[in-house]
Amino acid sequence: MIKNQWYVVLESKEVRPNRPLGVTRLNEKLVFWRDELGKVHCIKDKCVHRGVSLCTGKVVNGHIACPFHMFEWDGSGKCVNIPANGKHAVISKAFTAKSYAVKEAYGYIWMFYGEAADATDRLPYFEELSTFGHHTVTQHWKAHYSRVIENQLDVVHVPFVHKSTIGRGNKTLVNGPVTTVDEETLTVKVFNTLDEGQPPKKESELKNIEKKSQLMFRFPAIWQNYISEKIRVTIAFVPIDEENTLLYLRFNQNIIKSKVLSYLFCRLGSIMNDKIAKEDQVVVETQLPKVSSNKLGEKLIPGDGPIIKYRHIREKLKSDEPKSI
Ligand code: FES
Ligand SMILES: [Fe+2]
Known part of the structure; x- marks a missing residue:
């Protein structure tokens, strides 16, 4: 941690x-x-x-x-x-x-x-979401929070693990992805596509392409799927111990103002979130070693770029820890 x-x-x-x-x-x-x-x-x-x-x-x-x-x-x-x-x-x-x-x-x-x-003043959250309606479901995974976070930055698994949900369409070829890091946010733009025999595009070829939808992550443990300006999915990863993590999966919307209708809409979004995350859970809980680091000896591919960045920053933050605590 x-x-x-x-x-x-x-x-x-x-x-x-x-x-x-x-x-x-x-x-x-x-x-x-x-x-x-x-x-x-x-x-x-x-x-x-x-x-x-x-x-x-x-x-x-x-x-x-x-x-x-x-x-x-x-x-x-x-x-x-x-x-x-x-x-x-x-x-x-x-x-x-x-x-x-x-x-x-x-x-x-x-x-x-x-x-x-x-303690610092600023919380690593996405402030604009305070005006959104939302609904939360909670899941308990038997996995270290670093592996759970990596899964949310993994753009390669989507057409396989989520074949019948968000991964429909067989977009197995991973162009890029484009990963950027500013002072507080790691951002991933995804360009997965059908494999028609073409080689995947490199990150450098995609860098300047505008794309509103993106994955965003703030250390130590907040993730957002920016689906559109008015619809976002967020996850707060809550470390319990070295082998257990809670996920607060939240569907956020800013289209419907009526409280009752917003609740119903977000509730539906939550059903989908719950289903998708369970598809991930069965796979991630089997991952070894339990805790992610820079030195696992895993053989990574260009599509794993966001995970490599995450590991790099995590290691840096861990090494900055004062030795007194
Ligand atoms: S054990 Fe708590 S007050 Fe004595
Ligand atoms: Fe997934």
Whole structure:
């Protein structure tokens, strides 16, 4: 996992008032809760007193209280109450719990995987989607998130894995694709076509061709299929641990304004998203090794260009990680 990045970890609706929620994210057991103002907080789900899981405790005055001896922590991880020591006892810093910076935006809970003090302001999302109607389906894949992301950047598999859905038409010949990277987005333009005996076009021959529809990816784990200005499919990849990933697959539309009709339209889009992603899942879950890297010894082809770029940037970001965390 890449440190010092914002990850989607939950959907907003999953963290309910007065209901601490325990989940594993980024290889760690965490507890999330809302304070009295509705703000979401996250600390490690292991009581520093005697190791109990805090998620079966309760929310008291906006703090998370352990079910065993009712010690309380605020969202910064500071221990604010040890009932057995009395109301006015001074509480040592040794009782501080590991906390994470959390934001709530675009219907998701985001967590900064690093020191809270280092948390940056900007979330790696596509801001314009905040005005879109959407519907989300969730899938759990038994795969490392890096392999799940690579699959979404894989333009070669489409006519084979999705033969009867988005891959209809037997466009097996991969021209390019054209992969570009700017400060925050890796963009892929796809030019797959029927194989009529012609050689595939090189990326350099396609570079200047205008194409609105494209795949877009923002590190560490947000993907968008820009189908048209008004229809987009997004995936937030949520790392659980080294072998499990959640996918929040979202159909976004900005054509229909009526809430009810938008819901129905997006719901239909979600049925399709769910089906297509399941076609991918059965294949990706078999991939070995589980975790992607630059040095797998795989024999790649020009069509794998976007995956090569992804690996390159991922390795760079991983090597930039401060050694202290
Ligand atoms: S184990 Fe949590 S307060 Fe004692
Ligand atoms: Fe696919």
